[in-house]
Amino acid sequence: MSQVTVAPAPAEAAPPARTESSLAARLGAEAFGTFGLVLAIVGVALYNRFSNGSYVFPVAIAGGLGVAALVAAVGHVSGGHFNPAVTFGLTIVGRAKWRDLVPYWLAQVVGGTAAAALLFATIPDTLVKALSEKSTRSLFSGTANGWANHSPLSGLSSGQAQFSLTAALLAEIAVTAVFVGVIIGVTDKRAKASKVAPIAIGFALFAAIIVAGPITNASVNPARSTASAIFSTGNIFTFDGVAGQLWLFWVAPLVGAGIAALFYLAFAAPRQSVDGKPVSPVTEGAEAAEEKLEEAAADLHAKADELRDRVADDEVSDLADAAEPTVDTTEAKGDAPEGTDKPQA
Template sequence: MPLGKKFLAELFGTFWLVLGGCGSAVLAANFPYDNPGVNPLGLGFLGVSLAFGLTLLTMVYAIGHISGCHINPAVSFGLWAGGRFKSRELIPYIAAQVIGAVIAGGVIKLVASGRPGFVIEGANALATNGYGANSPGGYSFVAALVIELVLSMFFLLVILGATDRLAPSGFAGVPIGLSLTLIHLISIPVTNTSVNPARSTGVAVWVGGDAMAQLWLFWLAPIVGALIAGWVYSNLLSEKEARA
């Protein structure tokens, strides 16, 4: 597949992930906005978790055959570390993912701004990620670092296992999408859940301030966790005869 088509697939896929996941958090999680605790229409943590999982699940089948559906720089690094991805495609993939995420963040901001009284303020404005005072539950830097690293590592282990040539074919999107849902159920209170540097960047650039100041953690931890998973899977878990 030409790299240009892969680039577009990753851009569109990451756009959809951020629009569906972060968009649900911004536009629907706390609806109605004046008294979210009374009306059951708001999605809440469970709904947002499902939204992220569903966006990934749908994109796996929409663009998986084109680009592999990474739509996450950590996934690209993890697959590279596991010997599943070419080094020369890393930068184009990451560029596409970040561009798609930033465009989606802009669309979310534009739509949200159409509601009278909407302002970008608070700890997790526009579904940004953070720790300390910017953590939904007030969790510390260390807690944020650990949860993002560990969950990113296991996310990649699921991806590497589900897409292994010895795994049942045609079903990879299901465990991958469900694993992202589970990850959000665990970690939304801690960091508002990243495990995806592009997702974090896509909304942080529209908020600025602490969201940008803390963004480095949401690049470092997911990528380190993914690199660990790639090494672990390729060296300790995979069937050696199955590897080229």
């Protein structure tokens, strides 16, 4: 008997294992990214403000383009935070580890401070004298974040108009919440715009700087604020001068990031089903339909296998019948039928 064999279906290839960069590599990427971002923002704020036009727009362009390029360059290594507020928000929603929070912050502050130190060293003494500034620190203070008499509006209006602490606090919380919210949303695995995430993040930072620039010089980033405050007039620890206002530019961005993260967890995060599989409230109906289609496909596969087995059995039976000789079952009787002659010996 011949045997009919059915070739097994090819096994699906296993997805490639995801590798995570070492902590040292991630911290190096964060320091580099924050260095480049602060270099772009503070560098433009330092020198472009002496031009005839407003310097808020050039700073916003530098910040938006800078963060987009840096996220595209090293975002795959560290996540491309370059901002303690971003790290805080992503940690709350589970995209980063709590044990990496403080190391990330330190790397970001170190990178930003290095960029500010480099810019501070480039300021020529002749420029300080030409502008009748008291010191290089006084000149660099124009890049720092502040409110009241340290806000950009106060300088433009010769002190006649100022933003209060409350206005500065609300502005920084709002723009940081939107900025971090965009990052959390565009980097969601369900987002179709994930491939253009660096561009979206760049546009979000551009808009944040445009809005908050005239109010506080637009922080949105505690590392950027710290970098400028260290080389400005005043004292960070005694809350003196523009450097003494740094505390607000840590509190407000972190609060804004926390609001964005909690909003995401409450309304946009994937829900967990009984079996632990994430379920999105937006795509829950689609996933249910997909499950039904998978069940129907499984039934079709089972019926196809059953039909294939039947066909195989029939083929085996036909081959067996064809291999056996034909036998005449009619036996010759001893007496010939009546009316016929018996054969003669």
